[in-house]
Amino acid sequence: MRRSTRLSLALVLTAAAALAFGCGQQGRLTSPNDHASALSARPAFDPSSVRVVAAMASQDRATPALLALSGVVGTGTSIDAAGDPVIVVYTERARVANLPEAIDGVPTTVVVSGTVVPYARPGGGPLQMGTSTGNDLECAAGTLGCVVVKGGVDYFLSNNHVFARENAASLGERIDAPGRYDAHPICNQTPQCANLSQFQAVSFSSNNTVDCAIARPISGLNYSAAEAGGYTPASTTVAAAVGLAVKKTGRTSGLTHGTIEAINVTIRVQYTDGIATFVNQIQTPGNFIRSGDSGSLMVTETGNNPVGLCFAGGSGASFANPIGPVLQALGVAIK
Amino acid sequence: MNRPPITDVLARHTPGLLALKGVTGTGEGAAGGQPIVVVFVRQDTPELRARLPRSLEGYRVVVRASGEVTAPPR
Known part of the structure; x- marks a missing residue:
């Protein structure tokens, strides 16, 4: 983010x-x-x-x-x-x-001028996945990962540190699209797209597997499960494997392609509040995601099957949570 | 080659590797169709390399410079 x-x-x-x-x-x-x-x-x-x-x-x-x-x-x-x-x-x-x-x-x-719409939705079409989002209480921008479903209700999936302000949020907080970092002028309030529904806390004292959260779209919102990169995630997930060709659509770098270089990764990640250790992670090259792509969904190159939830990176490597534990932690399924 | 599963090897050695200053993580990769141990480092330096093993219980160790890993990535 x-x-x-x-x-x-x-x-x-x-x-x-x-x-x-x-x-x-x-x-x-x-x-x-x-x-x-x-x-x-x-x-x-x-x-x-x-x-x-x-x-x-x-x-x-x-x-x-x-x-x-x-x-x-x-x-x-x-x-x-x-x-x-x-x-x-x-x-x-x-x-x-x-x-x-x-x-x-x-x-x-x-x-x-007509009805003025946010830049994230040129032409006023439906809000697509792989685009900018953020918690209304901070000037930031991450990515809407995909649409997930729970009990027949749709939710947007992203990271805790995108939707829930790194554990600091209260349920119900306003989620915007685009995030305020992408407002013109920067940090101005942007249109609401959802309310925070649930998040998995990031621990700074024990191992983590996921950095994830869901937000419920506001009533009447026009949105689509399609990614801005031009594909729609499949509902069936695929486990990560070294050498697997993947892609993602993110707020900053858009559609990028890569290959999984390591699995079963243990990685120490610097957050605002400290260092958190993540286990069982997926590693792709450093240029697979950029700042602002947090929350984007990693899918297979052929088949668009969800593999991971991108959340962190450095200059030489990018990291994603395995999608299975993400969905399990939140009790949701890919729509 | 008779060697233990790489998952077990990583579980045994990751705490010790993470205790080394400059190491950011470990993982399971592949090279030439063979599984390898990946050690992620903030910066790949000769000094740090000298402190890292070249192999662990029969698996080759490969060093990858991750940079400082952040969420949000900057």
Whole structure:
């Protein structure tokens, strides 16, 4: 998992602020109704110019009332083709009523952004596995491993240190997708995807086999058991063997391929709170996972059969829990 | 070759190997179709190699530099 040095407590940055920043950086929205063409030929945007600063102040004052209007999703400050400041109002649809033509004398322009979705789901499609996730109480990002099932209910599988803050979490805590480390700006709050349901504690005094947790998707969430790497894990697991060709999809390195180099591995792993010893682990090359890929599911290259749950690594080796004990510890099955 | 199962060999020798400064883990690998003992080290140095066995109860020992193993990996 990837984690910023410290969780920013400035969590209540509005969509307006985020969009204003994005606009200043000439960030693009991906809606088909993107208004970028009207703004594309503009002169350079100077955020320190007196007129732009004044326009931003007006924007900030007007934003709460604008966001209260039905159909408004954000605001921003930009400049028009002549280089004059404009206040941008982002809307879900065309012809939103009651929008002002100017604010404190600064003209407004409407951008129909559509419903804005997190970057992890371009196009607004279902949330896929192998993508960014994290506990809402930390600025971090790990990976949604796969969908598992227990008692007819679906859960997302990842690591304890991704979902459950290395043993520190309480059941029910909010799980986001993407993780806050992947927010724009970084550490901003991201959309909720699930609530923490169960985790296996990592011991710092006795041997471990698994670093795992599950979270229950929130009601109405559109998600898929398919991995972003373009395959869907099979429900039948396969035991690790030296020489077995495997792959995984992770938040950082995406789809990677490798070969299991060692099994029955005992490995000492550095956590934030100390060193934990893991036994019966699986080792793949160091480039199989990267920081942020924690929680990704290792499957067989041919057949997509789950083999392990990736959780740790160094520059020269990556390590995964065997999937059998993971499923057993949580009482779940691969969906 | 008459030798004990590699699982037993690893179980016997892993505690002693992990007690050596710089050793991060052990495991069972393969080379040339034969099982080998893998010793993971933070950094592969001549000094550490000199302290590691070349074989254990009939199994070849191979050293692999894992780097510092972290969760999250950094």
